[in-house]
Amino acid sequence: MKVGIIGLPQSGKTTLFRALLHGAHEGAVPGVAGAHHGTIAVPDSRFDYLVNLYHPKKATPATVEFIDGAAHISTERHKPAFGTDFFQGIRQVDALVHVIDAFSGTVDPLQAARRVDEELLLADLMMVEGRIERLEKTLRARKDALPERAEHELLVQVKQLLEGETPLRLASLTPDQEKMLRSFNFMTLKPIVVVANVDEARLQSGEQVSELEAYCREQGERFVQLCAEIEWEITQLSPEEEPEFLQAMGIEEPARLRVVHEVYDALGYITFFTFNENEVRAWTLPRGSTALDAAGRIHSDMARGFIRAEVLSWAQMEQYGSWENAKHAGAIRLEHKEYVVQDGDVIFVRFKV
């Protein structure tokens, strides 16, 4: 899963990026000037439980890749702030984290949010207009081009929404429509987590940037309030120092974890687990995926030769303590291809090649 960090200049993007990485390696993004990326393990206590239980040779958590600096806003006087290539580096991401300066007092957070959202709308609008134009050319030449006609019809609706300043994530699209739009990588269709980057005083008083939060909810955006600098400082602490510092700051859990969870949740992703003596592994799937999809994630052979999936729900894993105990109790289910995987399922695929 890829997440692009965006926001106006000097809003704290890189500070948050470094906090999110928590010391993980960062590297340059090939082909995108000034962009950096890094990958972290998704914190998950269920995964930790399985690793402690089975002591596998290898533990492979679910991961998130963050990309910083790919959407560069120019501050040069004679250049447009948002160039035409503004979104190129983050077209392919699954979700956006939008960092807003709510610490310096020099920026109106609500206005900053609107400004960037407007650009996202415009980027999509330009995309739609270009495609509509090309489709109309085709349709003039060939009136019987049915798929093109259907696409044209949908894009005209999409254009109307965008012109009315409705982000596409608020449009109630059918699964078919969503599929048709997927290849466009529309920016306003991507889930967004807005991060209000507040100063230390605001963090400690707990006072909310409530106007901004209300706006975000209206736009179908997630909202997290944190202080990027403090989040970064937390990552510099030893494991012994961390709880003490969090308590002193009145922070329950580091907000970088909340950002990750919000992204996961906004994407509608679920996690399932597999294990054997070699490896415990967490896998990510879109909600609604089937046992066959899960098998395909693990290995294409497993999907091809799928027989049944042995499934243990996480609630039952907790109840019985281990797969083996659950097996003795007859709690392991045999599921068909069409079974809809639930968050936390532990799965063992039976297949033949």
Ligand SMILES: Nc1nc2c(ncn2[C@@H]2O[C@H](COP(=O)(O)OP(=O)(O)OP(=O)(O)O)[C@@H](O)[C@H]2O)c(=O)[nH]1
């Ligand atoms: N007081 C305070 N300063 C912050 C906070 N977050 C970032 N800063 C400061 O703001 C400045 C910009 O931070 P960066 O993280 O580099 O911001 P950026 O969005 O990556 O900036 P560009 O990449 O240049 O657009 C730095 O001097 C940071 O120390 C914060 O939470 N509180």
Ligand SMILES: [Mg+2]
């Ligand atoms: Mg930066």
